Amino acid sequence: MTEKINIQLGRVQETLLLPLVARAKETHYKNPILNDTKAAELLNQLHVDQKKLLRNLSEIGILGLCYRALKMDEAIRDFLKKHPNGKILDIGAGLDTTYYRCDNGTALWYDLDLPDSLALRRQLLPPPNNRVTYIGKSMLDFSWIDDIGDISNGLFITIPGVLPYFKEEDVKMFLTTIAPKLKGAELMFDVISQFGKFFVDMRIKKAGMKEAHLEWGIMNPETVVKWSKHIELVRTIKMFEGSSTKIAKHVTTKLGMRFNRLLDMTQLFHLRFV
Numbered sequence: 001m002t003e004k005i006n007i008q009l010g011r012v013q014e015t016l017l018l019p020l021v022a023r024a025k026e027t028h029y030k031n032p033i034l035n036d037t038k039a040a041e042l043l044n045q046l047h048v049d050q051k052k053l054l055r056n057l058s059e060i061g062i063l064g065l066c067y068r069a070l071k072m073d074e075a076i077r078d079f080l081k082k083h084p085n086g087k088i089l090d091i092g093a094g095l096d097t098t099y100y101r102c103d104n105g106t107a108l109w110y111d112l113d114l115p116d117s118l119a120l121r122r123q124l125l126p127p128p129n130n131r132v133t134y135i136g137k138s139m140l141d142f143s144w145i146d147d148i149g150d151i152s153n154g155l156f157i158t159i160p161g162v163l164p165y166f167k168e169e170d171v172k173m174f175l176t177t178i179a180p181k182l183k184g185a186e187l188m189f190d191v192i193s194q195f196g197k198f199f200v201d202m203r204i205k206k207a208g209m210k211e212a213h214l215e216w217g218i219m220n221p222e223t224v225v226k227w228s229k230h231i232e233l234v235r236t237i238k239m240f241e242g243s244s245t246k247i248a249k250h251v252t253t254k255l256g257m258r259f260n261r262l263l264d265m266t267q268l269f270h271l272r273f274v
């Protein structure tokens with residue numbers, strides 16, 4: 001048996017394990033909402049306490065992370081139908097496996113993450129071909145815009161599980177800086193309300209990541225749209241919108257799904273830069 005890889009990452013970077021574990025676990029269930037064999041394969045190579053991570057994520061955490069990936073996949077596939085030679089940029093890529101679920105054979109893919117997270121990605125998931133480029137930088141180092149280059153064939157930016165870890169002023173600075181420079185690009189990211197932050201933060205801490213704090217809480221996308229005349233709302237998706245609670249096995253999860261929808265605890269914002 002090959003030896004498993006130990007992980008040593010910074011306090012926010014190590015949170016990349018949570019969506020990976022969720023996608024891998026869901027894939028093993030009968031009728032999964034997301035099928036991600038690459039995530040399952042990857043997780044097998046890592047020396048991590050899966051039981052502890054899963055216990056604390058709980059069923060609603062697993063479903064929420066998979067629902068987020070599912071909705072982002074749908075948006076990316078739609079984008080690729082209109083822009084088959086477009087570019088997809090995954091910010092805070094971690095060990096995200098979107099490329100393996102959505103690639104159309106012609107698009108160009110960019111995965112950006114902090115140097116230590118990206119080094120782990122490179123070790124476990126080396127770029128599969130020359131259409132995939134890895135960028136080891138902070139998203140706040142805006143030189144990545146030059147790395148992406150020409151976006152006349154379209155650019156879709158996906159930022160799953162990243163912005164809630166930043167303070168609102170940093171998110172504002174980030175979006176208002178890139179919006180006028182990337183006109184025409186679409187982007188999608190997940191957000192948590194102030195109330196939802198409390199619950200999700202508790203799960204992250206219970207999973208052993210005591211130093212990773214959620215910072216940005218928001219409910220109304222108009223707040224973001226008002227930050228810049230270059231930001232337009234395409235749509236919002238409420239967590240679990242369109243999903244039956246039948247996807248959950250436990251009553252507490254079913255209740256949690258309803259509660260989540262009712263209170264807009266977690267949503268996806270789909271924006272366009274104009």
Ligand SMILES: C[S@@+](CC[C@H](N)C(=O)[O-])C[C@H]1O[C@@H](n2cnc3c(N)ncnc32)[C@H](O)[C@@H]1O
Nearest residue numbers: 013015016019092093094114117138139160161
């Ligand atoms: C919860 S993980 C999400 C990983 C991945 N997006 C997914 O859904 O599987 C958060 C990711 O954000 C990355 N990150 C944190 N700060 C960042 C920054 N300033 N620039 C780029 N990535 C960052 C971390 O390294 C980590 O990979």
